[in-house]
Amino acid sequence: MASTRSEDTPPAATDGKGQLEEKAPVHDASTADHTVPAALQAKTKEDLAKVAQTLREDATEAMEEMRKRAARYRETPKEDTDDLTAQMEGLQVDSKMALYDKLFEAHPVAIGKAISKTERDETDQSGNSTLVYGEITFKTLALALHKVKTKYGLPGVGSSGPAGVLQEGSGGAFYDIGSGTGKPVFAAAILHPFHKAVGIEILEGLCATSWELLKAWDGGIRDRVGHGQEPTKVEFFLGDALDMNVCDWSDATVVFANSTCFDDTLMRRLASAATALKKGTIFITLTKRLPAAYFKVLEHDMFPMSWGSATVYISQKTTAPFGDPSAVEEDSSTSSQDGGGSVGGRKTTG
Numbered sequence: 001m002a003s004t005r006s007e008d009t010p011p012a013a014t015d016g017k018g019q020l021e022e023k024a025p026v027h028d029a030s031t032a033d034h035t036v037p038a039a040l041q042a043k044t045k046e047d048l049a050k051v052a053q054t055l056r057e058d059a060t061e062a063m064e065e066m067r068k069r070a071a072r073y074r075e076t077p078k079e080d081t082d083d084l085t086a087q088m089e090g091l092q093v094d095s096k097m098a099l100y101d102k103l104f105e106a107h108p109v110a111i112g113k114a115i116s117k118t119e120r121d122e123t124d125q126s127g128n129s130t131l132v133y134g135e136i137t138f139k140t141l142a143l144a145l146h147k148v149k150t151k152y153g154l155p156g157v158g159s160s161g162p163a164g165v166l167q168e169g170s171g172g173a174f175y176d177i178g179s180g181t182g183k184p185v186f187a188a189a190i191l192h193p194f195h196k197a198v199g200i201e202i203l204e205g206l207c208a209t210s211w212e213l214l215k216a217w218d219g220g221i222r223d224r225v226g227h228g229q230e231p232t233k234v235e236f237f238l239g240d241a242l243d244m245n246v247c248d249w250s251d252a253t254v255v256f257a258n259s260t261c262f263d264d265t266l267m268r269r270l271a272s273a274a275t276a277l278k279k280g281t282i283f284i285t286l287t288k289r290l291p292a293a294y295f296k297v298l299e300h301d302m303f304p305m306s307w308g309s310a311t312v313y314i315s316q317k318t319t320a321p322f323g324d325p326s327a328v329e330e331d332s333s334t335s336s337q338d339g340g341g342s343v344g345g346r347k348t349t350g
């Protein structure tokens with residue numbers, strides 16, 4: 001009976017002369033069957049040795065290429081080689097984000113938007129674009145703070161001073177100008193052992209929500225943060241963030257403003273108020289840089305937000321408090337709006 005062999009059947013036994021069966025040499029590209037691994041097509045021990053040698057050479061070549069690539073990667077500054085997604089993935093903040101997600105599980109961005117819209121409609125402020133609601137994502141804020149810690153805030157770098165900014169055990173004060181439901185404030189408290197993290201929000205419904213969330217924070221989340229030192233003191237103030245009677249944020253280490261919808265007037269008031277900040281203070285704004293020559297933009301890049309993406313500006317104050325107020329980029333509209341707002345209330349923890 002004639003023998004048959006399916007494609008995945010191993011080759012027949014040798015006939016004693018090293019010959020398995022008569023076939024074209026394994027390295028003859030014109031006749032080799034490329035669907036079958038070369039080692040299985042080998043008919044002689046010599047063919048097998050050739051296959052093994054080729055595989056060794058291929059592997060050596062691949063290893064060499066990998067080594068060259070790794071060397072190129074090490075020599076090139078990380079910022080130039082990594083795209084934003086890679087930077088985000090490299091953060092390793094998953095357990096911190098899990099705590100944050102737990103705290104806000106019943107407060108997706110839609111809740112903040114709805115509270116904001118209802119209050120704006122009820123108070124005839126629906127045309128006030130500076131009050132439009134949106135949220136920075138946890139990872140975007142995490143990456144911005146990470147950059148401050150590992151790059152711009154290093155001791156002696158830029159205006160960061162000999163102790164640096166956000167360095168190990170340094171604490172510091174975080175402020176969110178227009179804190180909404182409080183997400184960036186809690187995120188900051190989870191991400192870094194700030195001495196305090198403070199939010200100031202002009203809309204009552206949003207501020208009241210952050211006070212509600214403060215209860216959940218105090219009720220267990222705070223103790224799970226585990227920075228290994230005193231828990232961050234978290235506070236929320238109701239009122240105009242530009243009114244220092246509502247909350248004086250001149251002791252800030254990091255100020256954040258989700259300023260995409262802030263108009264030029266508000267940005268200039270913000271820049272004016274920021275003259276009180278100490279040299280080295282980091283100011284993070286979205287879409288618009290702070291219009292003040294005494295803040296140096298350290299970097300600006302597009303990052304994901306709740307509504308899509310926006311440019312994040314990381315700036316640093318280069319002058320001492322009230323060092324050079326004339327450096328504010330002047331505009332006639334700056335004085336057209338008064339301080340507004342009043343102290344409406346305050347909640348703290350820590």
Ligand SMILES: C[S@@+](CC[C@H](N)C(=O)[O-])C[C@H]1O[C@@H](n2cnc3c(N)ncnc32)[C@H](O)[C@@H]1O
Pocket residue numbers: 116130131132133134135136176177178179180181182183184200201202203206239240241242258259260261
């Ligand atoms: C885009 S939301 C950002 C919310 C939050 N910071 C975040 O990123 O998740 C901007 C917030 O700023 C508030 N806001 C606008 N002008 C303000 C002011 N002068 N003082 C305090 N809050 C203000 C708005 O009501 C709004 O809740």
